[in-house]
Every structure is written in structure tokens, then in C-alpha cells.
Amino acid sequence: MEDSRLVLSPSPHVRDEDTTQKIMLTVVAALIPVWAAATYFFGFNSIRLVFVSIIAAVGSEAVFLALRRKPVTVWDGSALVTGMLLGLSLPPTLPTWMAVLGSFVAIVIGKQVFGGLGANPFNPALVGRAVLAASFTSQMTAWTMPFTDAVTSATPLVSGQASYAELFFGTVPGSLGETSALAILLGGVLLFYRGILDYRIPVGFIGTTAILSFVFGQDVVYQLLSGSLLFGAVFMATDMVTSPITPVGRWVFGVGCGLVLVVIRFWGSLPEGLTYSILVMNAFTPLINRWTRPRIYGQVVKQV
Amino acid sequence: MGNKTFPRGGGHIPHRKDATKNKPVMAMPAPQQAVIPLSQHAGAPCRPVVKVGGRVKLGQKIGEAEQYVSAPVHASVSGEVVEITERPLLDGTKSMCVIIENDGLDEAEPLVAQDYSRLSVSQIAELIREAGVVGLGGAGFPTHVKVEPPKPVDTVLINGAECEPYLTCDHRLMLEQPHKLIEGLKILMQAVGARQGIIGVEVNKPEVIRVLEQACAEQSYVRVAGLKVKYPQGAEKQLIKAILGREVPSGGLPADVGCIVQNVQTAVAVTDAVVHGVGLYQRVITVAGAAVYDPRNVLVRIGTPIRDVIDFCGGMGNPAAIIAGGPMTGQLVQDLTAPVVKPLSGILVLSKDEISYELNQPCIRCARCIDHCPMGLQPNFLADWSNKGLYDQAERNHIMDCIECSLCSYVCPAKRGLCRSIQAGKQVVRAGKTAV
Numbered sequence: 001m002e003d004s005r006l007v008l009s010p011s012p013h014v015r016d017e018d019t020t021q022k023i024m025l026t027v028v029a030a031l032i033p034v035w036a037a038a039t040y041f042f043g044f045n046s047i048r049l050v051f052v053s054i055i056a057a058v059g060s061e062a063v064f065l066a067l068r069r070k071p072v073t074v075w076d077g078s079a080l081v082t083g084m085l086l087g088l089s090l091p092p093t094l095p096t097w098m099a100v101l102g103s104f105v106a107i108v109i110g111k112q113v114f115g116g117l118g119a120n121p122f123n124p125a126l127v128g129r130a131v132l133a134a135s136f137t138s139q140m141t142a143w144t145m146p147f148t149d150a151v152t153s154a155t156p157l158v159s160g161q162a163s164y165a166e167l168f169f170g171t172v173p174g175s176l177g178e179t180s181a182l183a184i185l186l187g188g189v190l191l192f193y194r195g196i197l198d199y200r201i202p203v204g205f206i207g208t209t210a211i212l213s214f215v216f217g218q219d220v221v222y223q224l225l226s227g228s229l230l231f232g233a234v235f236m237a238t239d240m241v242t243s244p245i246t247p248v249g250r251w252v253f254g255v256g257c258g259l260v261l262v263v264i265r266f267w268g269s270l271p272e273g274l275t276y277s278i279l280v281m282n283a284f285t286p287l288i289n290r291w292t293r294p295r296i297y298g299q300v301v302k303q304v
Numbered sequence: 305m306g307n308k309t310f311p312r313g314g315g316h317i318p319h320r321k322d323a324t325k326n327k328p329v330m331a332m333p334a335p336q337q338a339v340i341p342l343s344q345h346a347g348a349p350c351r352p353v354v355k356v357g358g359r360v361k362l363g364q365k366i367g368e369a370e371q372y373v374s375a376p377v378h379a380s381v382s383g384e385v386v387e388i389t390e391r392p393l394l395d396g397t398k399s400m401c402v403i404i405e406n407d408g409l410d411e412a413e414p415l416v417a418q419d420y421s422r423l424s425v426s427q428i429a430e431l432i433r434e435a436g437v438v439g440l441g442g443a444g445f446p447t448h449v450k451v452e453p454p455k456p457v458d459t460v461l462i463n464g465a466e467c468e469p470y471l472t473c474d475h476r477l478m479l480e481q482p483h484k485l486i487e488g489l490k491i492l493m494q495a496v497g498a499r500q501g502i503i504g505v506e507v508n509k510p511e512v513i514r515v516l517e518q519a520c521a522e523q524s525y526v527r528v529a530g531l532k533v534k535y536p537q538g539a540e541k542q543l544i545k546a547i548l549g550r551e552v553p554s555g556g557l558p559a560d561v562g563c564i565v566q567n568v569q570t571a572v573a574v575t576d577a578v579v580h581g582v583g584l585y586q587r588v589i590t591v592a593g594a595a596v597y598d599p600r601n602v603l604v605r606i607g608t609p610i611r612d613v614i615d616f617c618g619g620m621g622n623p624a625a626i627i628a629g630g631p632m633t634g635q636l637v638q639d640l641t642a643p644v645v646k647p648l649s650g651i652l653v654l655s656k657d658e659i660s661y662e663l664n665q666p667c668i669r670c671a672r673c674i675d676h677c678p679m680g681l682q683p684n685f686l687a688d689w690s691n692k693g694l695y696d697q698a699e700r701n702h703i704m705d706c707i708e709c710s711l712c713s714y715v716c717p718a719k720r721g722l723c724r725s726i727q728a729g730k731q732v733v734r735a736g737k738t739a740v
Contacts, residue, residue: 009625009636009661009662010636010662010721010723010724011627011631011632011633011634011635011710011713011723011724012631012632012633012710012713012714012723013625013627013631013632013634013636013652013654013659013660013661014317014318014469014631014632014658014659014660014714015660015661015713015714015716015719016317016714016715016716016717018715018717019717019718019719020665020666020668020717020718022717023668023670023717073665076665078668116666117665117666117668118666118667118668118669118718119666196670198671240668240669240670240671241668241669242669243669245669245671245674245682245684246671246674246682247675293682293701294674294680295680296554296679296680296681296702296705297312297541297545297551297552297554297678297679297680297705298541298551298552298553298554298555298556298679298705299554299680299702
């Protein structure tokens, strides 16, 4: 007893086993089926872009944390997730150096300048993607057919030429991770099962898109399965840091994402509006949090 | 069996009760020297009414409460008062204590059994006060104050949830002394004029529910309510919501919704106080944790040093922390010479593998603290505002409604000290209020 050291720490003295790192690594695990599908369809390009994005993201994080004289906490896995998400959102033939630039922008401008993990208002991977899309428009919209390197003109969202089955399994042109609805749903189920994904955001997002597609006379199933809606709704919009923290707020956020997406898809000059729909709603997240504070125990009773 | 619960928040935490829940309570020999603090309760400390060198009997009052919110203290051994001095308490702070050298005789006044059915409310309250009964679940709030509520009360609830991990002292008492518990409940009902008494027990104690249901079988106005196993089911406001569906208004008391809540052991102490006129000089505590060799529930005299209690349970191996109370809300023991006091429900001698501590990594806004908060608060913001000194903002957002159950800190994946920060903020807000 005399020679042993006692822990001095306030209560609670027991804690849940889940950690930030476990949450991040679970997201990585959920992205594995998506990456596997991308590699099956697009071959080496998938491995090249995702690896490069991860290395650039983790590297940028390490360097900038060191420059900010902060502990280099790259093992928390957050930069790994950002790099992986960015890589999977890129078109297969994008030059390597552009992926590196995208990851750098995502981590440094999307996250570190705001104060690092937890302090960024916008989804870092989408910030990186938005900058690439604005800077290198033609490379960021150069799509290839699966199993080939042949560049085609358009994704199914624009061409309208794909069967539901092709869209579901993913044998269509598109960004690496967005084509296979099946793989995305697998990952989503894992995240939901592990309590990391709040169903309200993807259900609100996809549901709103479905209803509005129906209202405006579009093919509802086609609108849901094509483009990057599923990938974004499951993996990007549900980013904990940049989405609301209240249950009602998550519905508002999901529905808002759907509204912006539909406006861009149907009336905007861009074919796909996923990136901007989420980024726009990220900007509203603090306000949504403020407006949707839940009633506390005993609150209404007192006011009566 | 029932499965009542509070609707919002809460969570599942490990129980870790198996080591002690099946062992009968064992009485521990009285200590050689009893160290009896004059303040063992919420409220004003007592004034000593014995002198150094004087003889005291077992159960004799040695400290008198001079204010309403306070409770007298009693000798837990017979013998000579050798010193009245400051001694360290569990949390390391010092307090005036009466130190009695045990003569080993346990000489006491003869007990007189009393029929309480003819006693008035104020007579019952006075007997409870005289016996020094306070909330034995941990808060230590004087019980005689609770039985004179400011508003009419129709229900007395007995809190048998025992939702903290490790602790099984209430579990054992309910099993071993169901009739004493129910008698205490009836006395409390008579005192406050309640028409029903309900004992809330989590359904992970089926044998307790069976025993209590048998014991209540003949009385239609006393019954058992099975509660879902969820932390913090034993928090006063959550228990009231779960059993009665009533919500205590923000800043209010249980009496505002027509009930009072008492801990199991408190009700048993009420029976001793009112029926037998016995002062509160001993209690049952759980001694558990992987670093204590023989974990069990012990009937121990108030004033016994913590080290003696651990030694009685086989001593300890290589503890990482020793905790007074449960692991969710208990405090670290800072001094092993500190005595057992009335509100102490357990001594946990935890090994390195059982304990987890704060890391304070960045908040990733996962909102688990919000989803789990049983009061519907936003612990992440409240903690943040407290840390930044934005107390007005914290107060506007109901920081004072926090019940300090620590579930937010428990679920936080970044292992932030949310509850600790909120507690600190509450202290500042409270101090600001009294200063005005």
C-alpha cells in the first residue's frame, strides 16, 4: 500500500469503453466495403487515390499539429477518416497531385485553422472536394466506366442511362465510392448498429429527396441511387462534428440537405449538388442547435 | 414484476455486484477508538455535549444539533471521551470529531419498545431527529426535515434502485430486513399523512422483489414497483417520474408533486429510531472492488477508521483508487484514517483494470452526453461555459437542474470531465446567488 500510487481523479471512476479513436476506426471499417467495391470496379486507381489521400491527410495533420505546438494526435483516426472520405469522393482518373492538394486543403483549411478536431464548422473532406471541384472542374468531372479506363461523358445522374440493378450494385461511372449503393448500405448498417450513425440525418436527407423527386415528376428510385446522394447521406452528412447535436435538429439538418440538393439537381447549373447541400447545412448547424434545444425535465411544469 | 422507468436519457452501466450481493451482512467488531465527526450530514455541524474525560454509553447523544437543518450524533461505542479535536475526513478536509476510547462493554441504556400508531406528526419527527437519522443513500440530508414537508404529500417512495455499480448494501438489507423496512415506510407514511407507500426496486434483483412482495402482501397501501435497470434510476427525480409519472418542477422539491423519497437504509433507521428509540450509530456499507480480498457487506459502527474496515474484509492488494460511495458519484478517499460516517454507502478498493479516468480529448460533438442526460440538459455546452466562466449563460440553460449523476462523463468517448466542470459551475452560480 505505502509504495503504490493512487489515482487522483474526479468521479466517475468508471467509464464507457468507447473512445474517439474507436469511433473513427469504426467509420474506417464501415468504409472498407465501399473501398473494396471501388477497387473491384475501378482497379488500381481506387487504391492509388485513397492511399494518397489518407497519407496526405494524416501527414498534413501531423505537420500542422506540430507547427501549432500541439500534441500530434494523429492516432485518434480523424485525419484517416477525412482522407479516406475525400479519396472515395474523387473520380478514378484524377491526377495524384490533385488528391494530395485536396487532402491538404481538407485538413489545413477545413480543420486545423479552426482549431483542429471538433472545432471545424464544415466537413473537412467536403471542403477539400469543393476546392478541387472549383479549381479543376474538368478533371473532377472526368468519369470512367467500371473495369475500363475509358473516359465517358457523364454519370448516370446526367445521362439517365442505367438500370436500377446497375445503380444498386455500382457498375456505373462515378466517383470511386459513390457508385455501389449496396456497399454504402453495408457500411451504414454497421455504423447504425454501433450507435455511431443517427438515423435521422440520412432518413431526413434521403426521404426529402425522394418526396421532392416524386413531387417534381422525377424517377424517384433513379434519383436516390444515382449520383453521390447515398454516400453523402450516410458518410458525409452524419459527420458528428459538423451536424446538429439535438434529435430534432438532426431532422431539420437532414431535411435541409435534401432541399438544397434537389434545388441544385433540378434547377442548378451543376449536375450534382451533394457537396454544397451538406456544406450549406453545416453553416446552419449552430443555429439549428440553438433553435432545437430540448425541453428539460421539470421545465414546463414550472411554467404552467 | 413491472418495468417502470424514466422516459428520457439514462444508460446502461456495468453492475459489478456479483461479488457481494449473495453474502449476508456481517457485523464488524467495534473499533478500539471511535472517531465521530460532529458534521456527518447536510446542514450545520453539531455542538459537542460531552467533555474530555467523561464516560459515554453506546448510543448516547454526544453532539447536539442547534439548527433545524442538522442532526445530532451519537456514541458508537461505550467508553471514555479522550479528545475533541480536528481529524481528517474521507475527502481529506478536517472536521471536529469526538474521539472515544472503547471500553469493550457496549454499555447502553435499556431499550423501550414504543407503539408509534398514537404518535403525532411532530412527535415522530422529533424521535427521528433525536436519533440523528439522515439520508443514508449518500446525501446525508436530515430525515426529520423531509418528514415535515411544506406541502401535502400522498406518497412515500422508498428508493431501492441501488443503481450505482458495486453497491449491494440496500440489496442485502431489503432481503434480510424486509419487515423493518416496511415498518419504517409505514412510520414515514403516518408522519407525512401519505395514503400509499411504494418501494422501487430494479428488476435485476428478482429475489428482493419476491421477498418484499410477500412482506407487503397483507397491506394494500404498501407495494413494490419493479424498475427497469437503467442508470440513474435511483436518482430522486428519475425515481418519482418512473413510479408516479410526476415531474418535480425545476428548482422544486418532491413535495411539490406530493411525495417524499427515502433510501432503504434510512427507512430501516427510522424504525430503529421511532420504535426502539435507538440513535443512529451504525450502518451497513459495501466493501468491494478487485483489490480487496474478501468483498462483502459489513455492519459497521460510525467512527470506525476506513483502514480497519478494509482490513476486516481481508485487507487490500494493490489498489489504484479507493472510493467512498459508488464509482459514478463517489469521491476518492484521501485519508485511510478517516472514519465511517452516516452517508457512506460503500468503500470501493479498485484495481487498475477497473478504473478509468479523464483524458479531456477534444469534443467531437457526438452528442452522447445529450442523448443520455436524464434531465434533458446539454452537458457539453454547460461544461464548456463553466470552464470558460460564462456562468450566466450556463444558468440560463438550466445548469442548476443538473443532478450530478456523472452519466455524461461516463459516456463521453473523448473522456471529458463534463460532470466535474458542471459541478464547479454550479458552485459558482450558487455562491453568486447567496452573495446577492
